Amino acid sequence: MYVSTHHQQSNRDDIFSLMETYPLGAWVCQADGALVANHVPFLLDRARGPFGTLIGHVSRANPIWRNLHGATSVVMFQGPQAYITPNWYPSKQEHGKVVPTWDYAVAHAHGIARPIEDGAWMLDMLSRLTSFHEARQPAPWRVDDAPASYVDKLLRAIVGIEIPIDRLDAKLKASQDEAMQDRHGTVMGLQRSAGEAEKAMGNLVMRAIDAGA
Secondary structure, eight states: OOOOGGGBOOOHHHHHHHHHHSOEEEEEEEETTEEEEEEEEOEEETTSSTTOEEEEEEETTOGGGGSOTTOEEEEEEEEEEEEEOGGGOHHHHHTOOOOOEEEEEEEEEEEEOEEEOOHHHHHHHHHHHHHHHHTTSSSOOOGGGSOHHHHHHHHTTEEEEEEEEEEEEEEEESSTTSOHHHHHHHHHHHHTSSOHHHHHHHHHHHHHHHTTO
C-alpha cells in the first residue's frame, strides 16, 4: 500500500483500535496460483506477538483452509471514510484552486495464516469472539446459552484460522496535506453530515489537527 509522508499512521494502539472497531477483514491470500478473497470477522489478540495475532474461522465447506500452503496473507480493515467536497473549503472562495478528495483510514495486517481443527481451540475462539462483540449488549449472549449438542454440531462445520501478524501497514488520509482553514472547513462539513461514517471521519480529521499532523 502506498502511503505518503502526510498520511503515515504509526501509532500501534490507534491501528489496533481501528481493527477492533471495524473487525470485518478483507482477507486476501494466494491459493493454487490465484488470489482468493474472503471476508472474515477477526478477533485481534493484542498480547500475542509484536503486532498481535488475528483469530477467526471459515466454513469447512470453504476450500481456502485446505489451500493455504504457508503463503503470506494480508487482511485489510477499512475504518471511517468520506467524500470531501471543495465546497467546504474557504480556499474555494479565495482562489478556486481546490478539488474533491476522499478521506479514509485503513490498516493492512500481513502474516502467514494457518488452519486449526482442534475442537477446544475453536470453542475458546468462538467464546472470545462472542464475548467481545456481545459486550455492549444489555444481556450478553454466551456460547453456552445454546445447547451443547448444537454447538458441537456447528463446531464440526467450521475451521479455525490464525494469523500471527508479522507486519502492519496503516494509512490515515485525514486532509493533512490541505490548508489549515480548509481542514477546519472539512471538519465542520463532515460533522454536519447525516451519516455516522462522515461524523467519525470528521473526528479523525480533528484529531489529526489536534495532534499537529
